[in-house]
Amino acid sequence: GPTGTAIRTCKPMVVTDTNRDPNYGPWREAARRYGFRSSVALPLGRPDACWGVLNIYSATQDSFDSEEIALLQELADDIEFGVKALQFHDERHQLRRQLQQAQKMEAIGQLTGGIAHDFNNILASIMGYAGLALDRFGEKCEPKLRDYLEEVYRAGERARDLIAQLLAFSRADSSEARALPLAPMIKEAVKLLGSTLPASIEVRLDIDHGVSDARIDPVHLHQIVMNLCINARDAMDGRGQIEIGLHQTRCKGERCCRCVCASCHQNFEGDYVELRIANDGPPIPPEMLERIFEPFYTTKEVGKGTGMGLSMVHGIVHEHGGHILVENGESRGVAFRIFLPAVASAEASAEGDEARRSLPLPACGRLLIVDDEEAVAGFMAELMETHGYEVATETNGAEALELFRTAPEAFDLLIIDQTMPGLSGGELAREVLALRPDLPIVLCTGYSEEMDEAKARAIGIRAYLAKPVAARDLLDTVANLLTVEATHE
Numbered sequence: 001g002p003t004g005t006a007i008r009t010c011k012p013m014v015v016t017d018t019n020r021d022p023n024y025g026p027w028r029e030a031a032r033r034y035g036f037r038s039s040v041a042l043p044l045g046r047p048d049a050c051w052g053v054l055n056i057y058s059a060t061q062d063s064f065d066s067e068e069i070a071l072l073q074e075l076a077d078d079i080e081f082g083v084k085a086l087q088f089h090d091e092r093h094q095l096r097r098q099l100q101q102a103q104k105m106e107a108i109g110q111l112t113g114g115i116a117h118d119f120n121n122i123l124a125s126i127m128g129y130a131g132l133a134l135d136r137f138g139e140k141c142e143p144k145l146r147d148y149l150e151e152v153y154r155a156g157e158r159a160r161d162l163i164a165q166l167l168a169f170s171r172a173d174s175s176e177a178r179a180l181p182l183a184p185m186i187k188e189a190v191k192l193l194g195s196t197l198p199a200s201i202e203v204r205l206d207i208d209h210g211v212s213d214a215r216i217d218p219v220h221l222h223q224i225v226m227n228l229c230i231n232a233r234d235a236m237d238g239r240g241q242i243e244i245g246l247h248q249t250r251c252k253g254e255r256c257c258r259c260v261c262a263s264c265h266q267n268f269e270g271d272y273v274e275l276r277i278a279n280d281g282p283p284i285p286p287e288m289l290e291r292i293f294e295p296f297y298t299t300k301e302v303g304k305g306t307g308m309g310l311s312m313v314h315g316i317v318h319e320h321g322g323h324i325l326v327e328n329g330e331s332r333g334v335a336f337r338i339f340l341p342a343v344a345s346a347e348a349s350a351e352g353d354e355a356r357r358s359l360p361l362p363a364c365g366r367l368l369i370v371d372d373e374e375a376v377a378g379f380m381a382e383l384m385e386t387h388g389y390e391v392a393t394e395t396n397g398a399e400a401l402e403l404f405r406t407a408p409e410a411f412d413l414l415i416i417d418q419t420m421p422g423l424s425g426g427e428l429a430r431e432v433l434a435l436r437p438d439l440p441i442v443l444c445t446g447y448s449e450e451m452d453e454a455k456a457r458a459i460g461i462r463a464y465l466a467k468p469v470a471a472r473d474l475l476d477t478v479a480n481l482l483t484v485e486a487t488h489e
Contacts, residue, residue, distance in 0.1 A: 001023060001024070001025065001026065001027065002014075002024070002041040003016050003040065003041050003053045003055060005023075005041070006041035006042065006043045006050070006053050007043065007050045007051075007052075007053055008050075009043075009049040009254075009457045010040065010043045010047055010049075011042040011043065011469070012040055012042050012043065012069050012072075012073055013040070013041070014038075014041075014064055015038055015039045015067065016038055016042045016061060016064075017037060017038060017061040017062065017063040018032075018036055018037055018038065018039065018061075019031075019037065019061075027168070031057075032421055034057075035059050035429075036057040036058070036059065036224075037059055037060050037061040037063075038057070038059060038060065038061050038062055038063045038064065038289060039056065039057045039058065039060045040055075040056050040064045040072060041053050041054075041055050041067055042054040042055075042056070042069075042073050042075075042076035043076070044076055044079065044080040044083070045080060052080075052083075054072075054075070054076040054079060054480075056072060061217045066139060066208065068216075075419075078416040086242060094265065097265050115163075116163055116446060116447035117419055117445070117447040117448065118446065119159070119163055119375045119446070120160070120163060120446030120447060120466070120467040120468055121158050121375075121376055121446045121467060123156050123159055123163075123467070123468040124373075124376045124379065124444075124446070124467040124468035124469065125373065125375035125378075125379055126152065126156050126379070127153055127156035127157070127160070127377050127468045128376070128379030128383065128468070128469075128471065129151045129375075129379055129382075130149050130153040130156065130468070131153060131381065131469075132148065132382055132383060133149050133388070134146065134149050134153065135386075135471075136259040136386070137489070143337075145269075147150065149247055156468065159399070160468055163467070164196070164288075166180035171211075174213065177215070177217075178215060178217075178424070179213045179215045179343040180209070180213055180214065180215070180218060180244045181213050182213070182216075182221065182246055182340075183207050183209050183211070183216055185218055185221050185222065185360055186205075186207065186225060186244060186275070187205070187207070187226040188220070188222070189221070189222045189226060190203055190205065190225070190244065191207070193226065193229055196226070196229075196230060196233070197229065197233055197242075198233075198238050198239075200238055200239040200240075200241075201233060201236065201238065201239065201240060201241070201242060202241045202242070203229075203241075203242045203243075203244065204241060204242070204243045204244070205244050205245075206243065206244070206245040206246070206247075207244075207245070207246045208245075208246055208247045208248065210272050210400040211246060211247060211248045211249075212248060212271070212273055212342035212343055212344070213273075213342070213343045214273040214320075214340040214341065214342060215320060215321075215340075215341070215343050216316075216340060216344055217316075217320075219320075220316045220320070223227055223312060223313075224275070224313050224316055224317070224338060225244070225275075225277070227309040227310070227312060227313055228277040228309075228336050229242055229244075229277060230308055230309065231310065232278075232279035232281065232334075233278065235279060235281035235282065235334065236279055236280065236281035237281075240246065240279060240281060241279065241280050242277065242278070242279050243276070243277070243279075244275075244276070244277050244279045245275070245276040245277075245278075246273065246274070246275055246276075247273075247274050247276070248272075248273060248274070248342065249272045249273070249274040249339065250270070250271050250272070250352050251268055251269045251270060251272060251339065252269050256309060259323075259325075260325075261323035261324055261325070262289070262293070262324050262325055262326040263293040263314040263317075263318070263323075263324050263442055264318060264323070265274060265312075266323070268323045268339070269347045270340040270341065270342075271328075271341070271342040272322070272340060272341060273325075273337040273339075273340050273341075273342050274337055274338065274339055274340075275337075275338045275340070276335055276336070276338070277335070277336050277338075278327075278333060278334065278335035278336070279333065279334055279335075280329075280332055280333050281332065281333070281334060282327055282332060282334075283325070283328035283330075283331070283332065283333065283334055284328055284334055289326060289328075292310050293310050293311055293313075293314040294311060294324075296386070302388065305308075313336075313338075317338055317339075317340070319342070320340055320341075322338060322339050322340040322341065323339045323420055324337065324338055324339070325337040325339070333423075349451050361457075362386045363477075364389055364390070365412035365413055365482050366389070366391075366392075366410060366411050366412050367384055367390065367391050367392070367411065367412065367413050367414070367415060367478070368391075368392050368393075368394070368395060368400065368403070368404065368411045368413075368414045368415070369381055369384070369387050369391060369392070369393045369394070369414075369415045369416075370393070370394045370395075370396075370400040370414065370415070370417060370420070370425075370428065371393075371395065371398075371415075371417040371420075371444070372395050372417060372419075372420040372421060373395075373417070375418070376467070377393045377394075377395055378393070380393075380415060380444075380474070381393045381469055383474065383475070384475075384478070385420050387475060392411075395422065396420070396421070396422060396423075396431075397416075397420045397421075397422055397423030397425070397427070397428045398422045398423045400423075400428060401423065401428055401432070404432055404435070405435065406467075408435045408436050409436075411439070412439075412440075412482060413439070413440045413441070413442065413478060413482060414432060414439065414441045414442070415441075415442045415444060415474075415478070416427075416428055416429065416441060416442070416443055416444070417443075417444060417445060417446075418443055418444075418445035418448040418450075418451045419445065419448050421448070424450070424451075424460075425443050425445065425451065426443075426450070426451050426455070426456070428460050429441050429460065429461050430459060430460075431458075433459070433460045437460070439458070440463075440481040440482070441462055441463075441464045442459045442461070442462065442463040442465060442474075442477055442478065442481065443456050443464050443466075444466075444467055444469055444474070445464075445466065445467060446467040447466075450466075462481050463477045463481060465477060
């Protein structure tokens with residue numbers, strides 16, 4: 001027809017008489033019904049890429065001469081300009097939103113990093129000494145005293161988890177992501193939800209076991225599932241249905257209008273493993289959708305929520321290269337769709353083989369512990385001495401280096417902090433490894449923008465632990481490293 005021809009040729013198409021034009025047959029009856037006898041189809045988007053048509057009709061035949069067509073085409077060009085201006089305005093608004101979101105995330109990340117190091121050092125000493133007291137005297141002390149110590153330790157764990165959520169939101173934490181099948185971990189997380197969700201909420205699973213693996217920290221996946229399900233519980237007032245699905249998905253980016261992340265507002269495309277968690281509670285009001293991923297934003301009553309759940313989900317998902325879509329039902333229901341990049345099966349298999357390797361536990365050794373927080377250094381020294389190690393401690397990096405230079409062979413392993421006055425952990429490690437390249441070093445840090453696990457390993461540091469580190473994790477790490485050294489001698 002004339003409209004299609006105008007789009008294909010990017011030229012005006014004139015029908016002088018709708019009753020006689022042979023190409024107008026399919027629309028002739030409609031033209032008679034509406035009283036049309038002639039028409040002109042004017043292309044929008046000349047001269048190269050026509051994307052639309054302005055159709056003008058007349059009640060009389062042969063109504064459009066060449067001058068009128070030229071004038072009408074100018075009108076069509078003006079309409080095209082107006083439409084493109086509106087599109088440009090929308091794109092500019094979208095870019096402004098993306099910039100504001102990125103600036104907001106950066107500001108929160110800087111704030112989080114600023115407090116994380118000091119806060120984690122405080123927690124390391126609180127949890128460390130409470131744990132030591134429980135291990136050494138828990139069976140001998142008064143039951144009430146043991147209860148008090150356990151409450152102190154549990155409070156420390158809650159504070160540690162809150163800092164971890166803040167770091168996850170800011171994408172500043174160092175996670176141990178690896179390629180894993182998600183189905184077993186989702187089922188495990190659902191089991192853990194048993195004590196959190198009331199019997200009045202039904203959880204339905206729709207798991208495709210044939211999906212690709214995804215690279216993610218297992219703890220982080222649990223946090224995503226737990227937080228979204230707890231939000232769903234609260235939204236439904238403790239009664240309803242939660243659906244958890246896992247499927248393979250391909251997104252087509254800019255060609256797919258729905259592949260725009262709800263939290264970072266970026267288009268995305270590619271092959272993903274999709275985790276979908278939906279509930280039949282009320283939809284999220286449009287004015288709240290823009291803010292639900294902001295830290296500390298909550299609609300719950302005071303004392304019933306921290307506002308960190310969805311912001312933590314945002315941080316974890318984007319740290320692992322993923323995106324989020326939020327879908328509201330017409331009258332009820334909300335679905336959160338988490339998209340994690342799919343991992344090729346060969347790559348996942350190689351990572352799985354590496355993860356299954358284990359080392360035997362060793363015996364003893366002489367350790368040098370360097371931490372500018374005396375309480376943290378004291379806790380680590382007490383812990384290691386209790387388990388048979390000989391320990392020397394320093395609270396200054398430069399002094400620790402001088403001590404090491406006097407007797408480089410006197411120590412079997414170093415445990416060092418990163419952020420210290422004068423000489424940082426990374427700088428200390430470089431100096432020490434220049435003297436003894438084979439010396440195992442463990443870096444324990446509350447948080448540092450200058451150092452992460454990849455940078456630490458590039459220096460030659462063997463292990464990277466985040467404070468507050470659990471006593472068992474520190475003991476196992478030291479034991480494994482010393483065992484490796486023993487096998488190489």
